[in-house]
Amino acid sequence: xxxxxxxxxxxxxxxxxxxxxxxxxxxxxxxxxxxxxxxxxxxxxxxxxxxxxxxxxxxxxxxxxxxxxxxxxxxxxxxxxxxxxxxxxxxxxxxxxxxxxxxxxxxxxxxxxxxxxxxxxxxxxxxxxxxxxxxxxxxxxxxxxxxxxxxxxxxxxxxxxxxxxxxxxxxxxxxxxxxxxxxxxxxxxxx
Numbered sequence: 001x002x003x004x005x006x007x008x009x010x011x012x013x014x015x016x017x018x019x020x021x022x023x024x025x026x027x028x029x030x031x032x033x034x035x036x037x038x039x040x041x042x043x044x045x046x047x048x049x050x051x052x053x054x055x056x057x058x059x060x061x062x063x064x065x066x067x068x069x070x071x072x073x074x075x076x077x078x079x080x081x082x083x084x085x086x087x088x089x090x091x092x093x094x095x096x097x098x099x100x101x102x103x104x105x106x107x108x109x110x111x112x113x114x115x116x117x118x119x120x121x122x123x124x125x126x127x128x129x130x131x132x133x134x135x136x137x138x139x140x141x142x143x144x145x146x147x148x149x150x151x152x153x154x155x156x157x158x159x160x161x162x163x164x165x166x167x168x169x170x171x172x173x174x175x176x177x178x179x180x181x182x183x184x185x186x187x188x189x190x191x
Contacts, residue, residue, distance in 0.1 A: 003027070003035055003075055004085060006093045014138070014147040016071040017043070017164065019087045021131055021155055023073050024124040038077050039124035041131075042185075043167050043177075044117050045069035051117045055091050055104045066115070069168045072100075073124070074189055082189040097189045108182055118170035119185045122177035130176050131155060134162040 010022040020041045027036040044051050049068040059065045073085040074097065082097035089095065091103055108116050134154050138146050154161070166175035180188070
């Protein structure tokens with residue numbers, strides 16, 4: 001089942017966490033609560049804040065980009081193959097999890113340990129209720145935007161105006177969700 005038509009998605013380049021939050025919001029606002037229960041926001045980062053990803057729109061086909069973090073949405077419906085929704089990839093939207101794994105995440109077997117990724121898996125409903133960003137991380141020392149921000153207001157909760165760092169850190173005792181390695185991610189979303 002395809003959850004979203006790419007043309008109906010709200011997208012702002014370099015704001016992947018907000019793009020995924022908007023996908024979860026769309027499910028909630030449209031009353032698709034069972035589907036909201038079947039999705040997870042997945043933050044990808046590591047202690048060095050250097051995570052390699054392939055097949056991203058910002059680089060040529062087949063090339064790698066190294067980001068401090070990235071966020072994708074995974075839909076895991078009972079009896080169906082998991083689907084990845086990544087608005088920054090050149091891969092299909094949605095993309096079969098196994099194909100995304102093969103093409104965008106790839107193996108860490110021959111990768112320096114500095115680049116090994118960790119994954120914070122947060123249910124869509126929890127992500128909607130807890131995530132907040134004031135977008136300060138996207139401003140330079142001069143106070144100017146590094147990349148143009150989304151046109152809608154900043155995302156906040158009653159408890160916070162900015163907790164993005166809690167989602168990006170890969171310390172299990174900080175923030176919400178489960179912090180796992182690549183092998184655990186594969187096991188969780190491939191079955």
